Amino acid sequence: MIGTPLFHRPADVRVGITAVGAALPEQQLTTVDLQESVSRASGFALPRNLFSTMTGIERRRLAADDEYASTLAVRAARQALAAAELDPLDIDLLLFASASRDMVEPATAHIVQAELGTRAHALDLTNACNSFLNGIDAARSFILAGRARRVLVVTGETPTRAMRWQLESLARARAAFAGYTFGDAGAAVVVEAVPTGGILDIDTETHSEHWAVGGILGGGSRHPRGDEHTYFQGDGRALRGVFEKIGADILDRVRSRTGLEWADYTRVLVHQVTLPYLERFIEVTGVPKEKLEITVTELGNLASATLGVQLARVHAELRTGDRVLFVGLGGGVSLMTMVWEKA
Known part of the structure; x- marks a missing residue:
């Protein structure tokens, strides 16, 4: 404890x-x-x-x-x-x-x-x-x-x-x-x-000026009551535009800091909102599609559980020394990366 x-x-x-x-x-x-x-x-x-x-x-x-x-x-x-x-x-x-x-x-x-x-x-x-x-x-x-x-x-x-x-x-x-x-x-x-490996690198980027793009507004001091505020609402197209505009820089920083290229990762696990959004991510970043674990078509957008579910699916195939890049996208908005090497 x-x-x-x-x-x-x-x-x-x-x-x-x-x-x-x-x-x-x-x-x-x-x-x-x-x-x-x-x-x-x-x-x-x-x-x-x-x-x-x-x-x-x-x-x-x-x-x-x-x-x-x-x-x-x-x-x-x-x-x-x-x-x-x-x-x-x-x-x-x-x-x-x-x-x-x-x-x-x-x-x-x-x-x-x-x-x-x-x-x-x-x-x-x-x-x-x-x-x-x-x-x-x-x-x-x-x-x-x-x-x-x-x-x-x-x-x-x-x-x-x-x-x-x-x-x-x-x-x-x-x-x-x-x-x-x-x-x-x-x-x-x-x-x-x-004893070896572990979490090698973490980076974050936050652009809070876009907090109002989407979310569930109820339950807090602004909207403590009323069903209207319990539904998710927002502009998905605007949110996608924000991520496209600011998303590549964080990956460039990770590459520069770690020296790791796509070939150095066994898997790249990415938050998935929709299939078109994921396909656009592949196009913009150049990540090899075969390194992804695509879950969105059969499970939808799992919010923060997305990366955990993907990791659980690929974990058995990973061997000591294999590296995984996690790429997170969140409303607010924030981006996050984590490089992990299996011990």
């Missing part, structure tokens, strides 16, 4: 990811069925195959009524702990790093901890779709500071709860459209000291 005195930390300590878990709800919803449901509820027909054509998403997973952000986080966490052969009491810090949460207060981390049986210091960390990557960075910082030996970082994303199922007009559809990209999932990683 975190506390004083600080843990002893060797000066040359390396910190890395040692175990991974992911959780997907069983319920599936195709994009065709989603559009038909929205059309029926709205009382007017949307252009044929609009959602499918614009997003490239075929289906996504939906949390059941009795499944919450914490539910998905707990399932993923149990997988990660089992993979690491750890007892829940071996965890010093539990970070629930997610855009979704069970409630405004208390921190969802406490709900996750109560289910897992850990006794760690527990807190929430949130930064839209970069939450999970920020959580891994924070975990590394705690360990390097001697404040924890072993950290469990979890996310549980249920953004489909913010979909607007009834539209009054096509204008409303445009404002709500980004919400129809979402899917639900959970992910978890164990972060601790490693």
